[in-house]
Each structure stands twice: as structure tokens, then as C-alpha cells.
Amino acid sequence: MRREGSPWQGLGAVMMKELADHLSSARMRVLEWLVVLTAVAALYSAIGQLRDTTAEDPFLLLRLFTVQSSSLPSFVAILGFLIPLMAIGLGFDAINGEYNHRTLSRILAQPIYRDALLIGKFLAGLVTLAISLTCLWLLVVGLALLFLGVPPGGEEIARSLVFLIVAVIYGGVWLALAMWLSVVFRSPATAALAALGIWLLLTLLWPMLAPAIANVIAPADPRYAALGLPTPETLEWQQILARLSPHDLFGEAMLAVLSPSTRALGPVFLNQLQGAVLGAPLPFDQSLLIAWPQTVSLIAAVILLVVGAYVTFQRREVRA
Amino acid sequence: MDAVIAAQGLTKRYDGAVVVDGIDFSVGKGETFGLLGPNGSGKTTTILMMLGLTERSAGNVTVLGEDPMRSPLTVKRRVGYLPDSIGFYDNLTATENLAYTARLMGLPRSERERRIAAALARVRLSGVAGKRVGTFSRGMQQRLGLAEIIMKRAEIAILDEPTSGLDPQSTIEFLDLIRELRGEGVTVLLSSHQLDQVQRICDRVALFQTGRIVLMGPVGDLARQVLGAGFVVEVEAEGQGLDRRLAAVPGVSAVASIGQNRYRLTADRDVRPEAARAVVAAGGALTKLSVDEPSLDAIYARYFQVGSGVPREVSDAA
Numbered sequence: 280m281r282r283e284g285s286p287w288q289g290l291g292a293v294m295m296k297e298l299a300d301h302l303s304s305a306r307m308r309v310l311e312w313l314v315v316l317t318a319v320a321a322l323y324s325a326i327g328q329l330r331d332t333t334a335e336d337p338f339l340l341l342r343l344f345t346v347q348s349s350s351l352p353s354f355v356a357i358l359g360f361l362i363p364l365m366a367i368g369l370g371f372d373a374i375n376g377e378y379n380h381r382t383l384s385r386i387l388a389q390p391i392y393r394d395a396l397l398i399g400k401f402l403a404g405l406v407t408l409a410i411s412l413t414c415l416w417l418l419v420v421g422l423a424l425l426f427l428g429v430p431p432g433g434e435e436i437a438r439s440l441v442f443l444i445v446a447v448i449y450g451g452v453w454l455a456l457a458m459w460l461s462v463v464f465r466s467p468a469t470a471a472l473a474a475l476g477i478w479l480l481l482t483l484l485w486p487m488l489a490p491a492i493a494n495v496i497a498p499a500d501p502r503y504a505a506l507g508l509p510t511p512e513t514l515e516w517q518q519i520l521a522r523l524s525p526h527d528l529f530g531e532a533m534l535a536v537l538s539p540s541t542r543a544l545g546p547v548f549l550n551q552l553q554g555a556v557l558g559a560p561l562p563f564d565q566s567l568l569i570a571w572p573q574t575v576s577l578i579a580a581v582i583l584l585v586v587g588a589y590v591t592f593q594r595r596e597v598r599a
Numbered sequence: 600m601d602a603v604i605a606a607q608g609l610t611k612r613y614d615g616a617v618v619v620d621g622i623d624f625s626v627g628k629g630e631t632f633g634l635l636g637p638n639g640s641g642k643t644t645t646i647l648m649m650l651g652l653t654e655r656s657a658g659n660v661t662v663l664g665e666d667p668m669r670s671p672l673t674v675k676r677r678v679g680y681l682p683d684s685i686g687f688y689d690n691l692t693a694t695e696n697l698a699y700t701a702r703l704m705g706l707p708r709s710e711r712e713r714r715i716a717a718a719l720a721r722v723r724l725s726g727v728a729g730k731r732v733g734t735f736s737r738g739m740q741q742r743l744g745l746a747e748i749i750m751k752r753a754e755i756a757i758l759d760e761p762t763s764g765l766d767p768q769s770t771i772e773f774l775d776l777i778r779e780l781r782g783e784g785v786t787v788l789l790s791s792h793q794l795d796q797v798q799r800i801c802d803r804v805a806l807f808q809t810g811r812i813v814l815m816g817p818v819g820d821l822a823r824q825v826l827g828a829g830f831v832v833e834v835e836a837e838g839q840g841l842d843r844r845l846a847a848v849p850g851v852s853a854v855a856s857i858g859q860n861r862y863r864l865t866a867d868r869d870v871r872p873e874a875a876r877a878v879v880a881a882g883g884a885l886t887k888l889s890v891d892e893p894s895l896d897a898i899y900a901r902y903f904q905v906g907s908g909v910p911r912e913v914s915d916a917a
Contacts, residue, residue: 282671292699380686382687382688384684385685390671390675596653
């Protein structure tokens with residue numbers, strides 16, 4: 280049987296209220312400063328390195344995102360860690376906060392469905408993320424213009440805009456996860472800890488665990504080992520497992536988009552490279568094609584997690 | 600009288616535990632109905648089922664002719680709910696809180712501002728409209744909750760434990776506001792465990808015990824039914840053979856002597872005029888005459904004392 284009325288009734292109102300809450304919260308101030316300071320630190324070292332190679336590189340702006348010095352990882356790598364933190368910070372008390380402030384039953388007694396509350400909160404978090412990341416992006420491009428004095432080309436801008444969009448989607452994954460946990464756990468502290476635990480597991484431990492598990496599933500072939508080569512099956516499993524982590528997907532997509540010379544994200548056979556001009560940049564649309572599966576996977580993860588949160592929330596009793 | 604809320608066999612089970620056990624009741628348009636009972640007796644769960652906020656396990660309930668599970672938006676648009684936790688956002692001002700509700704309802708901006716200002720004026724909160732709700736006392740928050748119901752122009756106001764935690768002055772003010780609401784034809788349904796306060800404003804009450812309605816009806820009727828009679832009149836008078844004279848007054852069912860020259864009459868109505876006449880006719884000197892209104896507290900205490908935990912058959916005195 281169909282429900283009466285629109286599930287989106289009140290969505291805009293919830294979203295605007297949550298957005299206002301986010302943007303004026305002290306939490307947001309802390310996150311902003313964290314992001315800006317890290318960005319400045321990463322760019323400072325990158326710009327220092329880039330000054331030496333200005334003339335040689337056609338994609339100077341993009342190099343800004345990816346170059347790493349001995350002491351600091353690249354800007355993209357730092358964002359890969361920071362965006363989840365921001366997203367978890369925005370989402371970990373989304374629903375259980377309403378329970379704990381005892382506001383939930385009054386809000387749900389208004390003529391809206393629970394859908395509007397959950398989706399409204401998610402969208403508000405996503406817009407907040409998008410606003411901060413856009414500011415960051417403008418900051419980086421502006422600083423690049425100031426310090427390097429070389430105007431970026433159209434393709435560079437296009438690629439960095441794709442970076443921005445994928446970064447927001449990546450943030451959406453963590454936001455949806457944090458919100459789901461905020462439905463599952465009644466205490467915001469527990470939800471935050473669980474989210475941070477999953478974040479640590481997927482970004483720090485998983486890259487180490489994936490090869491180990493791959494080795495168990497497909498043990499190394501002694502014939503390849505004798506030649507000093509990795510076994511293709513093991514390599515394949517390793518990649519499949521590693522891609523279960525959104526951090527890995529984000530890293531791969533960024534590699535394809537921001538390093539135009541990236542031709543493939545997995546192991547390739549030598550015959551596949553025949554006729555290729557190694558090191559030559561791919562056209563923009565070809566790079567997009569390489570990053571597309573990763574981007575779609577991230578979007579799918581967002582949808583799955585939001586659906587999980589939705590189903591759990593629908594089954595929750597209103598009474599705290 | 601049209602029933603705006605009607606429940607038949609309404610039941611809620613949580614993991615096998617029965618919280619609300621097959622209750623039947625109906626509330627007429629414009630009536631003030633009280634759900635009374637100790638904490639945990641199923642009052643709030645009943646309210647949540649009426650709003651479609653929790654699914655019922657069995658039975659039926661209609662609110663304004665609609666099924667709250669099937670058409671929740673219609674029901675929630677026409678019914679105002681004030682939870683026992685109130686639940687306004689502490690970091691928003693009174694106006695902002697009401698504006699949020701109004702936007703959730705989809706009211707246009709001009710209408711919104713007008714209604715909010717009017718509602719805040721009605722509950723005498725206009726002076727603190729721009730203050731954050733976190734700084735409000737419990738009484739002010741309750742009044743703000745009532746302002747929300749007024750702003751919604753709800754046809755039914757459901758108030759969960761509206762007087763708990765209020766000081767006597769705030770309670771009186773709040774009950775006056777509820778009376779005003781009723782004066783405008785709003786049906787009021789309220790739950791409480793503070794029987795004496797609720798008794799003052801309810802047309803009918805339903806007494807809950809462990810998920811069942813054990814008694815239902817106007818307070819006076821319940822008193823007659825449970826206490827044997829509704830009114831207790833105390834007479835202090837000097838004279839000879841007054842007890843026999845008083846016992847002969849029509850409507851008096853018993854006369855007890857409770858001290859020198861003091862008598863307690865149990866009657867089915869207020870028999871003060873007749874008692875006074877009887878004393879004077881007997882040549883006695885009347886020094887004091889008072890009547891005890893039938894009290895819900897007494898009814899409640901007596902009922903559960905007599906029943907000694909065994910619930911009687913549901914009796915509807917209405």
C-alpha cells in the first residue's frame with residue numbers, strides 16, 4: 280500500500296535548519312581550522328618543490344595536489360585522512376542527538392515522515408562538506424596563482440573540479456556511515472568511537488591486512504617467485520580486497536584524475552602497453568573513464584549506507 | 600457527541616511484554632479527557648499509537664476519522680502533541696523553534712509570522728520570544744509547547760504529563776490555558792499521574808493500570824461507583840439527636856460521628872442546604888458546614904486498595 284503524501288514534505292525545512300546548526304557550530308570552526316592549516320602546510324612544501332620545475336610541467340596546478348616531500352604526504356593523501364574526520368564529526372550525533380535532547384518525538388509529531396528528517400540531515404551534512412571543500416579548493420587554486428605565478432589551463436581546472444566532486448562523494452560515504460552509527464548507538468560517544476574505529480581499520484590497517492588476506496586466499500606461486508615476480512592471482516585478490524576500503528577507491532580515482540599520465544589502476548600485461556607512449560598524459564575524458572568505476576563504487580557505498588541508516592531508523596521506537 | 604478519537608482493542612507488545620492491553624475508549628469532540636495512572640501503565644504508548652509514532656500490535660484506533668498508521672500526515676497536521684519531555688531545541692529561540700515547526704508544516708512565511716506572534720502572545724511569552732529556549736523554566740517551556748499547538752490550530756491537543764515538574768503557580772496558569780483551549784472547541788486529551796490537578800479540568804477520565812483501563816467516566820460517577828457516594832459533607836453543630844435528623848435528610852446514605860458535635864455525612868449529591876435546614880429545624884446551632892469534592896486520589900487509592908492488585912472488569916460509568 281502506498282503511503283499518503285510525499286516523503287519529502289518538510290525535507291527543505293529540516294535541511295536548512297541542520298545546515299544553519301552545522302555552520303554556526305563550534306565543531307565546524309575546529310574542522311575548518313584543521314583543514315585550512317593542513318592545506319597550507321602541505322601546499323607550502325609542495326610549492327617549494329614545484330618552483331624548481333615550473334617550466335617543465337604542463338600540469339603544474341595538478342602537481343600541487345599530488346606532489347609529496349620527504350616530511351609531508353601530498354595534499355590529496357592528507358585529504359584522504361581529513362575528509363572522513365570531518366564527515367564523522369558532522370554525522371556522529373545526527374539522530375542519537377535528537378534522542379538525547381528529547382526533541383525527536385516532538386519533531387516526528389509534526390506532519391513529516393522520518394525520511395525527511397534522515398535525508399534532510401544527510402543532505403545538510405553533505406552541503407556543509409561541499410562548502411568547506413569548495414572553499415579549500417578555491418584557497419589552493421588562489422595560493423597556486425600567488426606563489427607560482429602561472430595561470431592554470433582549462434583542463435587543469437576541469438580535472439581539479441572532478442577532484443572536488445569525488446572528494447565530496449568520498450565525504451558522503453563517511454557521513455552516511457557516521458549517521459547510520461548514530462541511529463544504531465544511543466550514545467553519541469559510542470557512535471563516534473565506532474566510526475573512528477572503522478575509519479582507522481579501513482584507512483590504516485586495511486592496506487596492511489589486504490595483502491596478507493590475499494596471500495591466504497591465493498598463495499604465491501613458486502614459479503613466479505623464482506622469477507622474482509608477484510603472482511598475478513595474488514595481486515588481483517589484493518586489489519579486490521583493498522578496494523573494499525573507500526580510502527583506497529578515493530586514492531585510485533584521484534590518481535587517475537590528478538596524474539594525467541596514469542594509464543591503468545591495476546596490474547597490466549606487457550602486451551597491453553604495446554604502442555603506448557609511456558609517461559605521456561591521457562586526454563581528460565580517458566582519465567575520467569579510468570576513474571569512473573571507483574567513483575561509481577563510492578556513490579554505491581553512499582546509497583547502501585544511507586539505505587542501511589534508513590531501514591534501521593524506520594524500525595526504531597520513538598521513545599527514548 | 601461525535602467521537603474524534605476511537606480505540607478498540609488497542610494493544611502494544613514489546614518483545615512479548617504487553618504494554619497496552621486491549622483498551623477501548625472514545626473521546627468526543629470538544630471534550631477534555633484524562634488518561635490517568637502511575638508511570639509505566641501504558642499512557643504514553645497509547646498516545647504514540649494515536650499519533651502513528653509507534654506501530655500497534657493489535658486493535659484499531661482512528662483519530663478524526665483517519666487511521667494514524669495509514670495517513671499519518673493528515674493526522675499529525677490536525678493534532679498537536681506536547682510530549683512529556685517537551686523537546687524544544689535549547690540553542691534556538693522561542694520564535695525560531697516555532698518557526699521550524701511552522702516550516703515543517705509548510706506554512707507560508709507571512710502566515711507563519713502572524714500565527715507565531717499571536718500564539719506567543721496567547722501564552723504570555725511575547726517578552727521572551729527572542730530568548731533561547733535553554734534559558735526557559737520548565738513552566739515556560741510547557742507554555743511554549745502549548746503555543747505550538749495554538750499556532751498549528753490543532754483540532755486535538757494531546758498533552759503528555761503537562762503539569763509534572765511545575766510549581767503550583769505555573770500549574771494553575773497552565774491549567775487555565777488548557778481551559779481556554781477547550782473554550783475554543785479544541786478537544787484536549789491529557790495524561791497525568793497527578794490526579795488532583797487533572798480532575799479539575801477533565802470532563803472524563805480513564806484510569807490506567809498495567810496497560811488496561813480499569814475505570815472510565817466522569818469523576819463524580821467514578822466516585823459514586825467506587826467510594827459508594829460522591830460527596831462527603833461535614834457538619835459541626837450543637838444540639839440533641841442531630842445524627843438521627845441528619846440521617847433522615849434525603850440523599851444521605853450514612854452519618855458518622857467524628858468527634859464532639861461533629862458529623863460526617865456520606866451523600867450522593869451536595870446536601871449542604873438540606874443538612875443546614877435539618878440542623879436548624881432540630882433547634883441546633885450550626886457552627887460549620889463543609890463539603891469535600893470527590894477526589895480522584897481517594898477514588899484511586901480506594902479502588903486499588905479494594906481490588907488489592909486484582910484488576911476488576913472494565914467499567915464505564917459514562
